[in-house]
Amino acid sequence: MHFNLINMQPYGNPHYFVFLMIGLIPIILGLYYGHRFKLYEIAFSLVFLFLIFDGDKWQQGVSLLIYLLLELLLTYCYLYYRKNWANKTWVFYLAVFLAIVPLILVKVQTAFPQAKIPGVLAFLGISYITFKTVQVIMEVRDGxxxxxxxxxxLRFLLFFxxxxxGPIDRYRRFAKECDAAPKRAAYLTDLGLATRYLFQGFLYKFILGWFFGTYWLPKIERAALIAGTANGGLKLSWWLLAYMYCYSMYLFFDFAGYSLFAVAISxxxxxxxxxxxxxxFISQNIKEFWNRWHMTLxxxxxxxxxxxxxxxxxxxKLFKNPVRLSQAAYLLLFLVMGFWHGLSWYYIVYGLFHACAIIINDCWLRFKKKHKDKLPANKYTKWLAIFVTFNVVCFSFLIFSGFLSQLWFGWK
Structure with a gap:
């Protein structure tokens, strides 16, 4: 069997898992017998990080090292300031801003290549390392x-x-587990869950994700573009609906599969x-959906x-009405989330769409609470709520996909 060491992106192909499971054997045996080989774990992580940034991605590896040094310096400078000086708000805001500046520059460079921002800033994982750094700075400020x-x-930031x-872990939770070995009974339970998550991830990413994303989605996309170019009207509407559902399933199974792999290896x-x-997709409203979708983010x-x-x-005291305050907070939250995905219009509209959906949902929940004696509540209303929420979410993913832009330029 031939193994391709060049394509060693995380969870990208079965070859990756062969090397991964071989490397995990000493860790698994050590934990089973009550020992955590920290030096081996560090070396193991560094080897797989090297494989990620090997070959033509070596510049990303250099960027990662530079970024780590900057974030470490920033974090420890702020920690020293917080312990030895006054807790000035503007210093905290400056620390957070400096932590996210590289990520902002990467997003600007991606959206506007003509800006000529040095490409050395970009590397795989910059968003999630930034989230972890900002989280630590904020919790240092809180005490x-x-x-x-x-x-x-370093192990927390570089947990491969x-x-x-992602998923995005929290420093305090990670620090409690990264040194001590679990008890054997607890670890055996973890091994069972890890195996289950690993095979579930294979089902999601390499079977269902492949079917929806690689096999079916391109065919629907071509048919929708042909119908759009020909001004197909009703025919285009059906193909667009098919694209919406197919892309939503692909997005879920691909990303959920990846996340299951990450949790399993952890x-x-x-x-x-x-x-x-x-x-x-069993959420009964959009707020519940965000408590179930990409939860760590x-x-x-x-x-x-x-x-x-x-x-x-x-x-x-910027708002007198708490309802208006929550609405403004939702708009800010999802606008930032949209910009984080990218500076393209469809990411920003995607964020605003979800902000409006949650605001409308909150209005409905307040109305429902006020008139609970007059509104029906049974299994049929429950399934109706799931159906409506599912379609609202799928439509938002259609916006997120950018396919509407592709159709628009096809029409033009």
Whole structure:
């Protein structure tokens, strides 16, 4: 059998898992017998990080090292300031801004190549390392984190199962588990879950994700473009609907499969990386959907943008009406989320769409609570709520896909 060492992107092909499982054997045996081989884990992670940035991606590896040095310097400078000087708000805002500047520049460079921003800033995983750094700076400011062990922090930032696309862990939770070995009974449970998540990930990403994304989606896309160019009217509408559902399924199974792989490998290593998806398509409203979809990201945005803005606005008395405050916070939250995905119009509209959907949903929930005695509540209304939410979400994914832009330029 021939193994392609060039294409070693995380969870991209079966070859990757062969090398991965071989490398995991000493870790699994050590944890089974109650020992955590920290030096081996560090070396193991560094080897797979090297494989990610090998070949023509070596510049991304250099960028990662430079970025790590900058983020470490920034984090420890702010920690020193917080421990030895006054807790000035403007210093905190400056630290957060400096932490996210490279990510902002990468997004600008992607959207506007003519800006000629040095490409050395971009590398795989910059978003998730930035999220982790900002989280630590904010919790240092709150006093929740008082000390940061350098080795633990580096392992947290460079934890390779999750480095490219999450899930997003929290430093304090990670630090509790990364040094000690779990008890054998608990680890055997983890091994069972890891195996289950691994095979579920294969089903999602390499079978269902392949069927919807590689096999079916291009055919629907071509048919929709042909109908759009010919001004097919009703025919285009049906193909567009098919594209919407097919792309939504592909997006879920591909990303959920990746996340299951990351969680599975983490469990093999005795680290309980949080789950990212929890049956999102059975949500009965859009707020519940965001409590089930890409949960670590939505909870990160909730804790570090929505709640922070809400507390700031309450302290400054920017809004007299708490309903208007929550609505403004939702608009800010999802606008930032849209910009984080990219500076293309469809990402921004996607964010605003979800903000409006949650605001409308909150209005409906308040109305429903006020008139609960007059409105029916049974299994039929439950399924109707799931159906409506599912279609609202799928339509948002159609916006997110950018396919509407492709159709528009085809018409032009």
């Amino acid at each position: 929740a984190i008082k000390e940061i062990d350098l080795v633990t922090y 199962p999750t480095i490219s696309s 469990y093999f290593m005795g680290i309980h990386t949080p789950m990212n998806f929890n049956k999102p 939505s909870f990160w945005f909730r804790d570090y943008i929505y709640m922070r803005f809400t507390f700031f606005a309450m302290k400054k």
